[in-house]
Amino acid sequence: MVKKRGANQHKGGKPFLEWCKENGKRGEKLANEFREELPTKLAKGSDYKAKWKCGTCSHVWRAAVKNRTESVRPRGCPKCANRIPVSKTKNFLAWCEKNGERGKKLSREYIDPDRPPTAVTYGSNYKALWNCGTCSHEWRAKVFHRTKSNSPSGCPQCNIANRRHGEDGCFV
Numbered sequence: 001m002v003k004k005r006g007a008n009q010h011k012g013g014k015p016f017l018e019w020c021k022e023n024g025k026r027g028e029k030l031a032n033e034f035r036e037e038l039p040t041k042l043a044k045g046s047d048y049k050a051k052w053k054c055g056t057c058s059h060v061w062r063a064a065v066k067n068r069t070e071s072v073r074p075r076g077c078p079k080c081a082n083r084i085p086v087s088k089t090k091n092f093l094a095w096c097e098k099n100g101e102r103g104k105k106l107s108r109e110y111i112d113p114d115r116p117p118t119a120v121t122y123g124s125n126y127k128a129l130w131n132c133g134t135c136s137h138e139w140r141a142k143v144f145h146r147t148k149s150n151s152p153s154g155c156p157q158c159n160i161a162n163r164r165h166g167e168d169g170c171f172v
Contacts, residue, residue: 014044016040016046017040033054033055034051036051045066046064046065046066047066048064049063049064052077059079091119091121091122092118095121110130130146132158134158135157141153
């Protein structure tokens with residue numbers, strides 16, 4: 001399977017398995033999560049999107065080898081990081097329905113044409129398109145920044161106008 005993916009499987013220097021052996025528990029974890037044939041054909045910096053299986057939650061996903069081995073902010077399981085909808089009941093829209101007036105407000109303001117509210121989680125890092133119910137300003141903000149319980153973000157246009165938090169309904 002790896003052979004069919006093209007020349008970039010060798011790009012990135014050190015072979016993946018060698019890198020795993022040299023990187024202790026982290027390397028052992030990645031080697032155990034790797035779910036492809038012939039990992040010896042891949043380098044640690046490969047662009048190849050390999051199949052991985054999380055050792056914690058058993059979620060299976062594809063990610064570039066280089067994104068799992070990079071030293072600065074390596075990527076892990078998207079399900080454990082709350083970056084993918086895990087079911088029809090665990091998405092942004094379902095969260096909105098469970099969170100009263102705040103949820104209703106955010107549901108009305110979410111206008112992203114690229115991803116429906118059922119395609120992102122309430123904790124997603126996806127920068128969705130929003131439309132302020134007070135001033136009609138449109139902006140992009142991470143879903144997580146709008147849903148987090150401590151100091152959620154609101155409309156930047158209303159914020160610039162120095163309106164007090166909660167006074168006009170613009171902020172969450």
